[in-house]
Each structure stands twice: as structure tokens, then as C-alpha cells.
Amino acid sequence: MTAADGERELLRRTVEDLLARHCTPARVAAAAAGAGWDAGLWQALEETGLTLAGSPEEAGGSGGDLSAAADIAVAAGAAAAPVPLAETLAAGMLLSRAGLAIPSGALTVAVASGPGLRRVPYGRLATTVAAGSGRSGGSGGSGRDGDWLAVIEPAGRGGTDRGGTDRGGTDRGGTGRNLAGEPRDEVIFGGDVEVHDVPAGTADYARRLLRLFRSLLIAGAAQRALDLTVTYVQEREQFGRPLARFPTVQQELARMAGEVALIGAATQAAVAADLPGAGEGVSAVVAAKAQASSGAGVVAAIAHQLHGAIGTTEEHRLRLTTTRLWSWRDEDGSEAECFAELGRAALAAATGAGAGAGAGAGAGAGAGGLWPWLSGSPAAGSAV
Amino acid sequence: MRDGTLLPPVRPLPAGAAELRSQVRGFLSAERTAGRFVPACDAWLSGWDESFSRGLAERGWVGMTIPREYGGHGRSALERYVVVEELLAAGAPVAAHWVSDRQVGPNLLRYGSEPLKRRYLPAIAQGTCYFAIGLSEPDAGSDLAAVRTTGTRADGGWTVSGTKIWTSGAHRAHALIALLRTGPPDGRKRHVGLSQLLIELEQPGVTIRPIISMTGEHHFNEVVFDGVFVPDEQVVGTIGEGWAQVTSELAYERSGPERLLSTFVLLDTLVGELAARSGSGDMGAGAADAGAGAVGRVVSRLWACRQMSLAVAGALAAGEAPEIAAALVKDVGTRLESEIIEVARMLTATPGVEPDPEGSGMAGLLAQAVLHAPGFTLRGGTNEILRGIVARGLGLR
Numbered sequence: 186m187t188a189a190d191g192e193r194e195l196l197r198r199t200v201e202d203l204l205a206r207h208c209t210p211a212r213v214a215a216a217a218a219g220a221g222w223d224a225g226l227w228q229a230l231e232e233t234g235l236t237l238a239g240s241p242e243e244a245g246g247s248g249g250d251l252s253a254a255a256d257i258a259v260a261a262g263a264a265a266a267p268v269p270l271a272e273t274l275a276a277g278m279l280l281s282r283a284g285l286a287i288p289s290g291a292l293t294v295a296v297a298s299g300p301g302l303r304r305v306p307y308g309r310l311a312t313t314v315a316a317g318s319g320r321s322g323g324s325g326g327s328g329r330d331g332d333w334l335a336v337i338e339p340a341g342r343g344g345t346d347r348g349g350t351d352r353g354g355t356d357r358g359g360t361g362r363n364l365a366g367e368p369r370d371e372v373i374f375g376g377d378v379e380v381h382d383v384p385a386g387t388a389d390y391a392r393r394l395l396r397l398f399r400s401l402l403i404a405g406a407a408q409r410a411l412d413l414t415v416t417y418v419q420e421r422e423q424f425g426r427p428l429a430r431f432p433t434v435q436q437e438l439a440r441m442a443g444e445v446a447l448i449g450a451a452t453q454a455a456v457a458a459d460l461p462g463a464g465e466g467v468s469a470v471v472a473a474k475a476q477a478s479s480g481a482g483v484v485a486a487i488a489h490q491l492h493g494a495i496g497t498t499e500e501h502r503l504r505l506t507t508t509r510l511w512s513w514r515d516e517d518g519s520e521a522e523c524f525a526e527l528g529r530a531a532l533a534a535a536t537g538a539g540a541g542a543g544a545g546a547g548a549g550a551g552a553g554g555l556w557p558w559l560s561g562s563p564a565a566g567s568a569v
Numbered sequence: 570m571r572d573g574t575l576l577p578p579v580r581p582l583p584a585g586a587a588e589l590r591s592q593v594r595g596f597l598s599a600e601r602t603a604g605r606f607v608p609a610c611d612a613w614l615s616g617w618d619e620s621f622s623r624g625l626a627e628r629g630w631v632g633m634t635i636p637r638e639y640g641g642h643g644r645s646a647l648e649r650y651v652v653v654e655e656l657l658a659a660g661a662p663v664a665a666h667w668v669s670d671r672q673v674g675p676n677l678l679r680y681g682s683e684p685l686k687r688r689y690l691p692a693i694a695q696g697t698c699y700f701a702i703g704l705s706e707p708d709a710g711s712d713l714a715a716v717r718t719t720g721t722r723a724d725g726g727w728t729v730s731g732t733k734i735w736t737s738g739a740h741r742a743h744a745l746i747a748l749l750r751t752g753p754p755d756g757r758k759r760h761v762g763l764s765q766l767l768i769e770l771e772q773p774g775v776t777i778r779p780i781i782s783m784t785g786e787h788h789f790n791e792v793v794f795d796g797v798f799v800p801d802e803q804v805v806g807t808i809g810e811g812w813a814q815v816t817s818e819l820a821y822e823r824s825g826p827e828r829l830l831s832t833f834v835l836l837d838t839l840v841g842e843l844a845a846r847s848g849s850g851d852m853g854a855g856a857a858d859a860g861a862g863a864v865g866r867v868v869s870r871l872w873a874c875r876q877m878s879l880a881v882a883g884a885l886a887a888g889e890a891p892e893i894a895a896a897l898v899k900d901v902g903t904r905l906e907s908e909i910i911e912v913a914r915m916l917t918a919t920p921g922v923e924p925d926p927e928g929s930g931m932a933g934l935l936a937q938a939v940l941h942a943p944g945f946t947l948r949g950g951t952n953e954i955l956r957g958i959v960a961r962g963l964g965l966r
Contacts, residue, residue, distance in 0.1 A: 408575075411575075415963050415964065415965070418965065419964070419965070429960075429964075429965040429966070430965075430966065432957070434965075435956065435957060435960035435965050435966065436953065436956050436957075436960075438959075438960055438963060438965060439897075439900065439955075439956030439957070439959035439960050439963075440900075440956065442575060442893075442897060442959050442963060443897045443900050443901040443959075444901075445575060446575050446576045446877060446894065446897045446901075447870070447873045447874065447877060447901055448873075449575065449576045450576055450579060450873055450876040450877035450880055451869075451872070451873040451876055453576075453578065453579040453876070453880070454579045454873075454876040457579055457581065467868070467872055469872075471869075472868075472869045472872045472873065473873075475865065475866075475869035476869055476870065476872075476873040479866070479869075479870075520866075520869075521862065523865065523869065524861075524862045524863075524865030524866045524869065525858065525861050525862045525865055526865065527864075527865035527868055527869050528860070528861030528862055528863070528864035528865030528866075528868065529861045529865075531840055531861075531864050531865065531868050532840060532843055532844040532847060532860075532861060532864065533844070535837075535840045535841045535843075535844040536844040536845075536848055553837040553838065553840060553841040554841075555836065555837045555840045555841070555868075556655075556658040556659075556833070556837060557594070559868065559871065559872060559875075560590070560654070560658070560875070
């Protein structure tokens, strides 16, 4: 183990321990039923500097690279942490990359696609970092050609106000929630919110960040669903022996483990690829979200089947994980959206190979452009 | 349990991998253009072409990980991975040297005596020495420890009798490494008393009978040993340690790119045809979208399976033994190989393409893929057995 590996392992254990202390099933459930988050947990996370890992210290972050932030997001997903931790990590990276200062407190990221920002994670509680490009809208973005970022403060931190107006003239839209009770709120911002011109590609980067961090949350939750299920089938006895002893149960758990491992490999590879811009190969982030979203449903279904009826109750902790899996798979790009995007890119790669001089010399079976595209991810080491 | 125990970390490929990859691609493109091979599904089982194997060997792409002192090339396992996945993605005929390159080379390097290494490794690296695997028997399939082929102590060696089955390529291979019983089991511990012997196939007492597949092809054989004398020098590793030796070998067998790419040529051709049809406006926008979605589904899963396979390869190269992850790669990868066939059938429904063993393009590839598919989830340990290994790793049994 290298020194870097050791440091990473230490960070991972620190985060997991802290989250395990705070994220008891009772507190996770209480956050959803109450203010929408756990303020005590958030304070503890901020005090340790974990909320801005992956952002450089000069910009107000706590340093470290993407893999550090990714490990924290996976842990947050596993713990069902009722705070905008992954969201804040992503926002810090987005702001610092654009050369902007990172404000204090909880942050969240939203990509503008119309006049308002809909279903923004923790929008009522966190400062929203909105990203857009040119005509992609937002009243703040109108009339601009290039990419922009806007930093929109929340109306009243910790509150549950509806439709209020903050001092920047921002209209707080309606509040909502997802299947797990996590806040998903509307944020509408007026012309007096300051909009920053940022380098081209920033809005696309924001979109990739959101997909990656959502995938990492899913990876953590999927692993937790597996762990809970492994424990349950060892404890629960039927026909005079633990469920774990039945071959059918073992086979289903192994299938579940296969999905969890696939999600883990896909998200790890996407982290290793380090969010490059559109390149020649398959987009690791889109492929990772496709895998995370499509695997989430399989994992949740097997977890519930093996837990039996008790797993479907409000009092059982399994639902804290599975309701997140069912929500997160559709947030920041469902598998249907990612499949379509990847499929179109694959078809374009095949077309390009056919038209390319020389490359299409052996046209026909096995000569297509699919393989160079598929293996061209920097994570696989083939692209320079 | 931590995810680290389910899956080794994803590691980058070594420097120079891109250069190596492009060399292999260039070679394959030239070979294909010259008509020296026709891309096929499952060609690592069925594409036996000794001159192609020798051609690869001349370029240093067979026995890559064998050290130079034994006639090999001293390359890393991950460099070999790059070459092999390029060959598989192209549907190239690599069956002749497949077992020698994947399994026998590493096995002899790890367990073989000095004379065994000197005798076989140079010929393996030249692409001229082909091996078969002698594991399964008529009454020992998934239950491998039930092997009944025996080696009886004789003067200066062992006398071997028994029957091996499903031995791919034994009718063309030079030799076979057999798992057999050289001593009694220790009560219920049946793994005790097993050994590996390297047996030359062209000698008296060895009878090889063909087992014709439902494709009409001849890959599999039944190999009968009737009092065959095997000298002590042909023992691989240690007498009595055969089970441990075979188990460590299987991690290589289960997690490689051949567990994902057996139908890749079909997928490649499908995507090429869909691209041509949507480009020519031959397809409505709705059908094009549905096609893209279905292609995206298998492509993203294939990409993820490959990352998992690479992670296991990285761990193996680092000297780890990721048994659970290797079993998982085989389970998810081989099921995907079959799913690709179903997607190809759905997306070529209008106008319909029927599998045609004499056909070219999609029709011929579909015929190969459909008839080979049942084997994907059987060979290398059935997926049910592998899921049992995963369950044990998770602490369930």
C-alpha cells in the first residue's frame, strides 16, 4: 500500500465513522419528516472540512483530488446521509474550476434548462450554484452567448419557507421531495442575482459532475443494500435454518453482488477518467450513470425480495436505502436518457469509421468503429 | 463488508498500452483486408488457425508474459490483456494457441520444474505448441473434485488411466495438463490427493474421440488414457497439490476479456448496419431512437464489465487472488454475451434477419452466436457454481 493509498483509506474510515455515528435510522427518518436535513450532522461535517474535499485550498476548499471527494460521496450514499454532502462537494469543484470563490455553508448545483430551476436538491436550504450556457435560459442567462454561473443564496437557511423572496430578489418556488423525503425544490432567480461569465464548457462540466456524484451516491447505497441483505439472511431463520443456507437465496445474492460490483467498477473508472471533456471514446460518466441507474432497480428489488414483508415497512431501515436508489436512478439522467445518449454516440462512432479514409478498409464484420470507441476511455489507458 | 473486498481497485493500464493496441489493430486490419481471416463469434473456441497463431507469435504476441530466458517476451500481464482483447474484439482465430497462452504458460512459470519450462515455454511463445485442458470427466463436471482418472506409482513415474471429456482441441493439441488422483482423499477432504501431470497426446494408450457440437463443428473430445506412462519429469508442481494449483489457475480463466467479447463481432456488425440504415434515412426517427437506446444499454454494460475485468486483471498482475471478483466477471459478462444476441434479434426484426449457418454478415453471425450461446454460461465453471463461490465469499456458506 502506498502512502497515498493509506491516506485515502484513513479519510474513508474517518468519514464512514462520522456518518455511522450520526446517520442512525431514527435520525435519517426524522430529517425527512422534519426540516429536510440533519443540521447536527451538517455541522459535524463542516467542522472536519469534509464538505469541500476535492476543491483547492486557495479557492476555499480543503484540498485533495476527485478521488477523495468521490470516496466521501460513496460513504454518504451508503449512510443515507440526510445532508447535501455530495451536492456541496460538486458545487465546490464547479466554482473553483470556474475561478470563483466558494461561499460558506451548504451548496447545491443545478443546470438551467428553462426559466426556473426545478427539483433542485436541498434548494430550500443550500446556496444554489446554477450553471447554464447562452440561450439555455434562466432570466439571468438571457442575452448571453457563453457559459455562465450564478450563485443564489437560500432564502432562509434551515427554514421551510414557500414562495418567499430573498434579498437578492430571488423568488423561492415551491418545495418538493423525492421518494426518500429528500428536499427537491424549485429555485427561480431574478435579474438582480449576479451572473458570472465562465469558461466555455463549464455548463457541460456541471452536468457531468452531477451525473458522477449521483452515480457515486448510488454506488454507496447499492453496497449498503447488499450488506443489509447479507446480514438479514444470516439472521433470519425459516424451516429451521438461516435463509443464507438456501441455494436459491445464495444465487439471488450473488446476482445482486454482480450488479453492485458493476456499479462500483463503472463509477471507479469514471472517477479515474477525471471528468474529461467530450473526447473520442465512450463517456465514462454517462456509462457510469447508465450502469448505476439500471443496476439500482435490480439491487433494490432483490434486497426487498430477500427481506420479505418486513423490509417494506416504515420502521425497517432498508427503505431508507431503497427509496434513495429508486429516486437517485432517475435524477441527473435516468438510464433511459444515458442509454440513448451512449447509443447515439456508438452509432456515430460506427458511421465515422465507415467514412474514415483507411480505417474502413476492412469494412464488414469486425471492422467497425465500435471497439476503438468503446476501449478509448482514458480510464482504460488507450487514449493519450 | 467493504466494496474493496467485492472488487479490486480499477487501475490504469501501463504506459505504452496505447501504442501496443494500435500495432495490434494495424496488424488485424491488414490480415482482414487480405482475407486471411473472417471475423467470427466465439473464435477463441472455434477459430483454429495455426498459421495465424504463428503470425502473431512472430510479432511477439503469444506467450508475452513468458520471460526472455524461456523464449518469451517478458511483457506484463496487462500488456497481454490489451493484445488479447484486441484479438477477441476483432473475432480473430486464436483457438490454436489459446490454452497454451492463457493458462499453460503462467501455470508452468509458477509451478513447472526447470526442465519442463525449458522444454515447453519456448515452443509456446513460438506459437507452435498447443495444449488442451484435462479437468472435466464424465462423472466430474461441476463437481471437479470427483475426478476418477488415476495416476498409479510406477518406476520413475506414474501410470495414468481414466477418461477426460470436453477437452477443446485435444485432436489437434500436442499435450494436455490433467488433474488426476495420485493418492486417496483424506476422509471427506476430497481435495487431498489430486495432482497435475503434463501428458503428451501422441503416444500409445491415448485415444481421442470427437464430440461433435450442435453447430456440426468439432472442438470437443473425449480423451481416454489406458495405462499411459508419464515420467516424473512431467509432474507439474507438487504431487498432492493439484487442487490448489488448479484453483489459482481458474482466476485467470474466469475473468478475462473472453468472458465478455464472445459475441462482440455480432454487436459491432449490428451497430454498423444500424448506423448505415439511420444515415440513409432508411429508418424512422422512432425506430432510430429505440435502436440507439437498446444499443446504449448493452454498450454501457459491456463498458462496465470491461472495467471490472480490467480491475481483476490489475489485481492478478499485482499478485492478488481476487476469487470473488473473478467469478462475478464471468457471471455478469457471459450473461451479457447472450443478451447481445437478443438485442441484435430485436433490432433487426424489420426487415427480419434469420440465423443462417451458410449466410454472411448478420445472418451468419447470428447463427454462430445462437448455437454457441449455451456454452457461454457453462464453460469455465457453470454460472451457478460461480455464484456459489460468490455466496461463500459473502459469508453465506
